[in-house]
Amino acid sequence: MSKLFRAVILGPPGSGKGTISERVASSFGLQHLSSGDFLRENIAAKTEAGVLAKTYIEKGALVPDHLMTRLVLPRLVEMTRHSWLLDGFPRTLAQAEALNSACELDVVISLNIPLETLKDRLRHRWIHPASGRVYNMRFNPPRVQGVDDISGEPLIQHEDDKPEALVARLRHYKDVAKPVIDLYRAKGILHMFSDTETDRIWPYVSSLLSAKIPTDRADAQRATTP
Numbered sequence: 001m002s003k004l005f006r007a008v009i010l011g012p013p014g015s016g017k018g019t020i021s022e023r024v025a026s027s028f029g030l031q032h033l034s035s036g037d038f039l040r041e042n043i044a045a046k047t048e049a050g051v052l053a054k055t056y057i058e059k060g061a062l063v064p065d066h067l068m069t070r071l072v073l074p075r076l077v078e079m080t081r082h083s084w085l086l087d088g089f090p091r092t093l094a095q096a097e098a099l100n101s102a103c104e105l106d107v108v109i110s111l112n113i114p115l116e117t118l119k120d121r122l123r124h125r126w127i128h129p130a131s132g133r134v135y136n137m138r139f140n141p142p143r144v145q146g147v148d149d150i151s152g153e154p155l156i157q158h159e160d161d162k163p164e165a166l167v168a169r170l171r172h173y174k175d176v177a178k179p180v181i182d183l184y185r186a187k188g189i190l191h192m193f194s195d196t197e198t199d200r201i202w203p204y205v206s207s208l209l210s211a212k213i214p215t216d217r218a219d220a221q222r223a224t225t226p
């Protein structure tokens with residue numbers, strides 16, 4: 001990859017951001033940066049920011065902008081030599097504006113998934129906390145029920161995927177996401193995908209990125225073509 005490529009993936013909880021990001025990372029070699037993973041690392045390490053963030057996540061609330069921005073932006077600054085796909089940030093207009101002042105984005109992918117589909121998926125989502133691997137007891141179950149495929153350790157359900165936190169999260173998402181989507185639409189970098197299945201969305205995301213990401217192979221071909 002010659003020129004660096006910066007992308008963001010937007011979508012409500014359960015829309016498949018993590019699933020699609022993993023596919024993008026393995027197909028295109030982009031670094032997958034997830035705000036949820038950053039938060040979980042900080043919570044596990046009991047950093048000051050992590051302890052504070054946990055109180056919001058448990059209520060199904062968003063972590064305040066200043067705290068999120070303090071956690072995420074330094075991680076992006078470290079990535080000056082990598083192309084990346086940022087998942088879960090920005091979620092609010094204030095976060096989008098902070099990101100704007102830190103870097104220039106090439107593409108924004110926005111996932112538009114029906115509410116009933118989201119509720120159904122999140123009820124069945126289980127994760128391996130140490131690695132962040134995500135399973136769905138119906139869509140992509142682990143080989144052995146309740147156990148991570150690679151480490152053999154037990155899977156858990158996020159506090160915020162449990163029914164009490166879930167409905168509040170989905171309701172709130174819509175309100176705060178709209179100005180963020182509008183901002184990227186106005187910039188002309190928004191690409192919206194609507195469906196109930198990740199497998200049907202993926203080919204479109206893949207061909208968008210194939211067209212947008214400058215690869216070594218394309219450069220090499222250009223260099224050898226007379």
Ligand SMILES: Nc1nc2c(ncn2[C@@H]2O[C@H](COP(=O)(O)OP(=O)(O)O)[C@@H](O)[C@H]2O)c(=O)[nH]1
Binds near residue numbers: 013138196
């Ligand atoms: N049934 C079904 N589940 C899916 C699909 N895509 C993703 N999932 C599952 O839905 C849950 C939410 O997906 P995830 O990628 O974590 O979404 P995120 O919250 O936007 O990052 C996970 O358990 C996924 O395995 C799909 O097309 N169909």
Ligand SMILES: Nc1ncnc2c1ncn2[C@@H]1O[C@H](COP(=O)(O)OP(=O)(O)O)[C@@H](O)[C@H]1O
Binds near residue numbers: 169
């Ligand atoms: N950019 C963000 N701004 C505020 N809160 C966030 C942000 N990213 C993650 N969070 C908090 O962390 C929780 C888990 O995030 P994540 O793993 O991305 O899961 P999900 O996609 O299911 O919301 C969110 O429900 C929210 O409380």
